[in-house]
Amino acid sequence: MYVEQLVLTDLRCFEALKLVPSRSVNVLLGDNGSGKTSILEALYVLSHGRSFRAGGGAAALIRRGQTACTVHAVLGGAQQRRLGLTRTAHTWRARIDGQPAVRLSALLGLCPVICVEPGSQALIAGPAELRRRFLDWGVFHVEPGFVDVWQRHRRALQQRNALLRTAVDDRQMRIWEQHLAQSGKELDALRRAYLERWREPLTRYLSRWLPELGAPQYQYQRGWAAASELDTALRSTRDRDRVMGFTRAGPQRADWALTFARAPERHQLSRGQTKLVALACMLAQFEVYRSMRGDVPVLLLDDLASELDRAHGERVLDQVLGCGAQVWISGTTFPWQRQFSGRVFHVEHGAARCADGPVLAQEAGC
Numbered sequence: 511m512y513v514e515q516l517v518l519t520d521l522r523c524f525e526a527l528k529l530v531p532s533r534s535v536n537v538l539l540g541d542n543g544s545g546k547t548s549i550l551e552a553l554y555v556l557s558h559g560r561s562f563r564a565g566g567g568a569a570a571l572i573r574r575g576q577t578a579c580t581v582h583a584v585l586g587g588a589q590q591r592r593l594g595l596t597r598t599a600h601t602w603r604a605r606i607d608g609q610p611a612v613r614l615s616a617l618l619g620l621c622p623v624i625c626v627e628p629g630s631q632a633l634i635a636g637p638a639e640l641r642r643r644f645l646d647w648g649v650f651h652v653e654p655g656f657v658d659v660w661q662r663h664r665r666a667l668q669q670r671n672a673l674l675r676t677a678v679d680d681r682q683m684r685i686w687e688q689h690l691a692q693s694g695k696e697l698d699a700l701r702r703a704y705l706e707r708w709r710e711p712l713t714r715y716l717s718r719w720l721p722e723l724g725a726p727q728y729q730y731q732r733g734w735a736a737a738s739e740l741d742t743a744l745r746s747t748r749d750r751d752r753v754m755g756f757t758r759a760g761p762q763r764a765d766w767a768l769t770f771a772r773a774p775e776r777h778q779l780s781r782g783q784t785k786l787v788a789l790a791c792m793l794a795q796f797e798v799y800r801s802m803r804g805d806v807p808v809l810l811l812d813d814l815a816s817e818l819d820r821a822h823g824e825r826v827l828d829q830v831l832g833c834g835a836q837v838w839i840s841g842t843t844f845p846w847q848r849q850f851s852g853r854v855f856h857v858e859h860g861a862a863r864c865a866d867g868p869v870l871a872q873e874a875g876c
Contacts, residue, residue, distance in 0.1 A: 511587040511622065511805055512836035513553065521571055521579040522548035523860050531838070533586065535831065535852030538840040538862075546840040546857040550625065550810045552581045553838065556595055557623035557808075558647070559602070559614050564629060569599035583621065587805065591620055615650075615657050622651050622807035624796050628816060630788040635776045638765035645766065648795050649704045652802040656700055663693035667757055670744075674752050683748065690760065691741035697761045698732045704798070705730055705766065712768075712794035719786050719825060723779075724771030733763035785817045789826055796833065806835040815845050 512533040518524045523545045538546040547563075551571070554562050561571055572579045578598045585591045594605040595617060604611035611617045632640055649656045666689040673683050709728060716726050734743040743759040751757055768787065773779055779787065800806050809830055815823055827846055830837050837852075844854075854865035 511585055511808065513583050513808060514586040514590070515582075515584040516549070516552065517580075517582040518549070518552050519580040519582075520573040520576040521552055521581065522573060524548065525573065525860060527860075527862060529855065529862065531836070532852040533836055535850045536836070536838045537844055537852065537854045538838065538857050539842070539844060539854060540840075540857035541842060544857045544859055545862075547627070547812050549857065549862075550627070550812050550838055550840055553583070553621075553623050553808060553810060554625050555597070556581055556583055556593055556621045557618055559595075559618055562625055562627055562629065567599070568597045568602075571597055572599070585621060593617055593621060613657075619651065622799060622805075623810060624792050624799075624807050625810040625812065626789050626792050626814070627810070627812035630792065631781070631784045631817075633788045633791060634768065634779070634784050638763075641766050642762075642764055644791070644795070645701055645704065645764075648708065648798060649700050651799055651807075652704065653700050659693055659696045659700065663690065663697050663761065666690035666693055667760065667762060671756050674748075674757070675755050680748075687741060687744045687748075690757070691739070691744060694733075694740045694761045698764070701732075701761070701764065702730065707798050707802070708794050711797040712790055715790035715793055716770075716787065719790060719822065720770075720783060723773050723783070727769045727771065727774075729767040729769075731763075731765045731767075733761045733765075734759040782817045782819065782822065786822060786826075793829065793833075796835070806833065809833070809835045809837045811837065811839045813841055814839055815841055815843070820845070 513531055514533070516527075516529045516531065518527040520526075527549070529549070538549055540546045551561050551563065555571065560568070563570070578596050580594065580596045582592070582594045585593065592605075592607050596603040602614055604614055604617040606617055606620065633644055646656075646660065650660075666686050669686045670683065670690055673686065705728075713726055716723070734740055738746075740760060744757070747757075747759050768791075769776070773783075776784075796807055796809065811830065814826070818826065824846055827848060831848065831850055855862045856865060
């Protein structure tokens with residue numbers, strides 16, 4: 511899958527922007543604050559329904575003074591698709607090939623985008639929510655039944671949490687705990703199967719890029735005690751959960767961790783090593799998608815050069831340039847001497863131009 515055309519309206523600093531990218535490599539160059547990250551952000555929004563930037567929510571995507579922003583893309587590949595997503599501060603409206611999409615997941619499933627940006631380092635050292643989100647995105651794209659399982663689990667969890675805060679008999683509670691236990695068991699199984707597939711390519715990347723750290727060590731916590739079934743855990747914690755007002759046991763509390771034989775604590779990694787580990791996690795996710803779907807996601811690399819020394823940066827670049835995906839790389843400069851088939855866009859506030867073409871107000875293409 512690759513992007514043939516990208517059109518932004520009222521997103522961040524762009525009133526209107528149209529890009530016709532290369533299907534191989536696209537480099538976005540510009541000063542800090544010029545808008546190059548916002549272009550990557552638009553592609554990410556089509557794939558995840560939200561920004562990768564922390565804070566602000568959907569409202570932060572919208573250009574000042576406007577009430578909504580829109581991202582349109584034409585996707586190439588086995589079948590051409592036309593996608594559109596409009597976001598207001600509180601609502602969304604999606605279209606697929608000109609027709610309204612009832613579920614946002616229908617649109618997101620058509621546009622797999624993997625993004626490595628400065629905040630990606632939190633995948634290793636940040637909160638568990640980020641690791642669950644990373645894991646579930648991977649499962650969503652390779653397991654057709656994931657959306658149904660996830661939605662059943664979310665509904666059962668919401669119902670049990672509501673019952674915990676109201677004075678009702680335990681009959682309704684038992685019914686929803688049964689639903690929660692069944693969907694939670696299914697969700698946990700899907701996650702475990704995915705992690706097993708992901709571990710092999712990840713170990714390969716880590717041994718190639720960070721041999722000085724020793725063997726990687728993986729831990730997965732499913733969200734409730736390993737010695738009990740989820741329905742048993744829910745019954746045993748019911749009284750305490752009523753006091754707390756929410757459900758503590760279940761896959762909504764799951765987490766995974768990655769440490770190393772010579773760096774058993776996360777804080778022992780340098781910033782550059784943490785970024786390399788995050789990059790390895792993302793590229794391993796890329797490989798799982800390729801092996802199971804027979805296609806490749808789009809790769810976004812925002813400010814790739816930061817935190818990496820030249821040798822490691824060149825190793826990463828060699829890998830991504832040879833993976834067969836459409837790659838988007840942003841930065842203030844492109845510090846590596848590399849020959850590649852693609853396009854270079856110079857981004858200025860509210861506009862972009864292709865390096866080997868004329869400046870086109872609000873539009874860039876070669």
